[in-house]
Structures are given as structure tokens and as C-alpha cells.
Amino acid sequence: xxxxxxxxxxxxxxxxxxxAKLGTLMxxxxxxxxxxxxxxxxxxxxxxxxxxxxxxxxxxxxxxxxTTFLTSLxxxxxxxxxxxxxxxxxxxxxxxxxxxxxxxVGLLFFVGTCLGxxxxxxxxxxxxxxxxxxxxFVHPELSKRVLGAAVTLTIxxxxxxxxxxxxxxxxxxxxxxxxxxxxxxAGFFGTNxxxxxxxxxxxxxxxxxxxxxxxxxxxxx
Numbered sequence: 001x002x003x004x005x006x007x008x009x010x011x012x013x014x015x016x017x018x019x020a021k022l023g024t025l026m027x028x029x030x031x032x033x034x035x036x037x038x039x040x041x042x043x044x045x046x047x048x049x050x051x052x053x054x055x056x057x058x059x060x061x062x063x064x065x066x067t068t069f070l071t072s073l074x075x076x077x078x079x080x081x082x083x084x085x086x087x088x089x090x091x092x093x094x095x096x097x098x099x100x101x102x103x104x105v106g107l108l109f110f111v112g113t114c115l116g117x118x119x120x121x122x123x124x125x126x127x128x129x130x131x132x133x134x135x136x137f138v139h140p141e142l143s144k145r146v147l148g149a150a151v152t153l154t155i156x157x158x159x160x161x162x163x164x165x166x167x168x169x170x171x172x173x174x175x176x177x178x179x180x181x182x183x184x185x186a187g188f189f190g191t192n193x194x195x196x197x198x199x200x201x202x203x204x205x206x207x208x209x210x211x212x213x214x215x216x217x218x219x220x221x
Contacts, residue, residue, distance in 0.1 A: 026167050034170055037177045039123030121151050 049057045078096045094102020125147045129135055136143045158166055 026171065030171055030174060031167075034174050034177075037174065037181075039120050042180075043123050043126065117155075121148050121155075124151050 045057070048060065052060070078092060081096055091102075093105050122144075125144050128147060129140065129143065135147060138146075158169060
């Protein structure tokens with residue numbers, strides 16, 4: 001009887017689905033890179049430099065980097081204090097430092113995530129409106145709201161598909177970001193090279209024209 005019970009228990013354990021683990025690459029490095037290569041870098045950094053100057057922008061970026069560094073140190077101290085089960089940052093902080101700290105940090109994390117999501121959605125809408133002027137089918141502000149609602153609905157459907165699907169689609173979007181960066185640098189250096197070639201060709205043409213005009217005068221002399 002015990003042997004049969006053990007066999008049934010083993011079968012149940014085998015049937016139980018193991019939680020999907022994304023690993024270090026897809027679960028840590030790529031999401032962090034997605035946050036770095038985001039809307040602030042592409043759409044707001046130039047605006048920040050234009051408004052505050054290079055020194056002020058470097059100061060703001062340095063302050064943000066310092067805040068992130070101190071946060072990572074605190075998180076590492078909490079994470080290495082014992083075995084951390086699944087549940088995210090709120091679960092880890094609430095179990096390690098108490099429910100009071102967990103609620104305070106979890107509330108701030110929730111508000112920051114909501115504001116960050118709205119920022120990214122507005123960045124997508126602004127890029128679409130700039131790249132495809134036909135999307136401004138009515139008043140620009142009303143079009144922005146309609147497009148924002150459509151993007152939010154699309155993201156909601158993707159999230160309901162599961163964490164793995166969202167991670168894969170996020171990595172595809174990150175690949176597009178890298179392609180955009182490569183195209184930007186290639187366009188910059190390619191444009192400079194083209195300008196140099198055209199300048200050299202114009203100088204050669206001017207020299208040839210001057211030589212052709214000076215040849216009759218030199219022959220008469």
C-alpha cells in the first residue's frame with residue numbers, strides 16, 4: 001500500500017508543471033537593457049540637453065545613476081540575507097524587513113511602474129505620430145488619446161499571454177532598438193563620408209574648369 005502511495009505521489013510530482021524560468025540573460029540582462037535603451041534616451045535626452053545644457057544633463061544622469069547604484073546595493077544586502085523565494089521585490093522586502101517597509105516600498109514601486117508605463121506609451125504614440133502623419137486623423141491631442149488607448153489594449157493582451165511571451169516580444173523590440181542605433185551611427189558617418197566625397201568632387205571639377213579656362217590664355221602668351 002505504501003509503495004502504491006509513493007508511486008502515485010511521484011506521478012503527481014511529475015505531472016506538476018515546473019514554473020517557467022527565464023534565466024539570467026532573458027530575465028535580468030535584457031530587461032535592464034530595455035529599460036536603459038528606452039524612451040528617455042531616444043526622445044527626452046536631447047530635449048534635456050537643449051534645456052539644461054551638457055553639464056546639467058551630466059549632473060542629472062549622474063544623480064540618477066547614483067540612486068540606482070545605492071538601490072542595487074540595498075537590494076543585494078537584502079537578497080543575500082537568506083534564501084529568497086519567488087514573489088518579486090515586494091515579497092522579498094516585506095519578508096526580510098517587515099510588512100511596514102514592504103508596503104511603503106511596494107506602494108512606491110506600484111506608482112513608479114504606472115507612471116513609467118504611461119511614459120513609454122506616450123513615447124510610442126509620439127513616435128508613431130511623427131513617423132506616420134496619417135495617424136493624426138483628427139485633432140492631434142485626440143489622436144494621441146485614441147492611439148494611446150490602442151497601444152494600452154495591445155500591451156494588455158500581450159501581458160495576458162504570459163510572462164514568456166511578453167519577454168520574447170520585448171527582446172524583439174530590443175533588437176529593433178539596436179538596429180535603430182546602428183542605423184543612426186551608420187547614417188552619421190555615412191553622411192560625413194558622402195559630404196567629403198562630394199566636396200572633393202566639387203574641388204576637382206573647379207580645378208578642371210579653371211585649367212580649361214586658363215589653357216587658351218597660356219597658349220596665346
